[in-house]
Amino acid sequence: xxxxxxxxxxxxxxxxxxxxxxxxxxxxxxxxxxxxxxxxxxxxxxxxxxxxxxxxxxxxxxxxxxxxxxxxxxxxxxxxxxxxxxxxxxxxxxxxxxxxxxxxxxxxxxxxxxxxxxxxxxxx
Numbered sequence: 001x002x003x004x005x006x007x008x009x010x011x012x013x014x015x016x017x018x019x020x021x022x023x024x025x026x027x028x029x030x031x032x033x034x035x036x037x038x039x040x041x042x043x044x045x046x047x048x049x050x051x052x053x054x055x056x057x058x059x060x061x062x063x064x065x066x067x068x069x070x071x072x073x074x075x076x077x078x079x080x081x082x083x084x085x086x087x088x089x090x091x092x093x094x095x096x097x098x099x100x101x102x103x104x105x106x107x108x109x110x111x112x113x114x115x116x117x118x119x120x121x122x123x124x
Contacts, residue, residue: 003041003042003077004024004039004041005024005039005041005075005077005117007026007117007118008024008025008026008037008039008041009024009025009026010022010023010024010025011023011024011025011059013051013054013055013058013059014054014058015047015050015051015054015055016050016051016053016054021047021051023038023039023040023041023047023048023055024037024038024039024040024041024075025037025038025059026117027063028116028117028119030116030119033069033070033071034065034066034069034070034071035070035071035073035113035116036059036065036070036071036072036073037073037074037075037113037117038052038055038072038073038074038075039074039075039076039077040076041077042077042080045076045077045078048074048076049074049101052072052074052087052096052099052101053089053096053097053099056072056087056089056096056099057094057095057096060094060096061094067089067091067094067096068091071086072086072087072089073085073086073087073104073113074086074087074101075117083103084103084104084109084110084113085101085102085103085104086101086102086104087099087100087101088100088101088102
């Protein structure tokens with residue numbers, strides 16, 4: 001898969017059908033919280049939407065992330081325009097349940113996410 005913004009690294013995960021897929025991934029620490037950015041790039045806009053629960057669980061386990069201290073942010077590139085979504089989940093251990101995404105509509109929120117994505121302070 002191609003079409004990831006340059007600030008994202010490719011990450012292979014299993015989708016809900018247990019097939020390997022590649023998404024764009026970036027992990028940043030900002031203001032005392034971890035931000036995990038995900039994108040399907042320009043080719044598969046629904047990939048993260050359909051598989052968020054599966055992807056988030058794998059990421060939390062693989063990178064030993066505390067979900068209570070983490071915000072999951074999806075960048076969708078629709079017709080070349082960026083759209084931001086913040087994912088919410090009820091966590092049971094490292095398993096996300098009842099996942100939903102809400103758009104980040106405020107200009108200050110979008111600016112904060114762009115600045116965080118461009119920062120050089122990578123999370124450990």
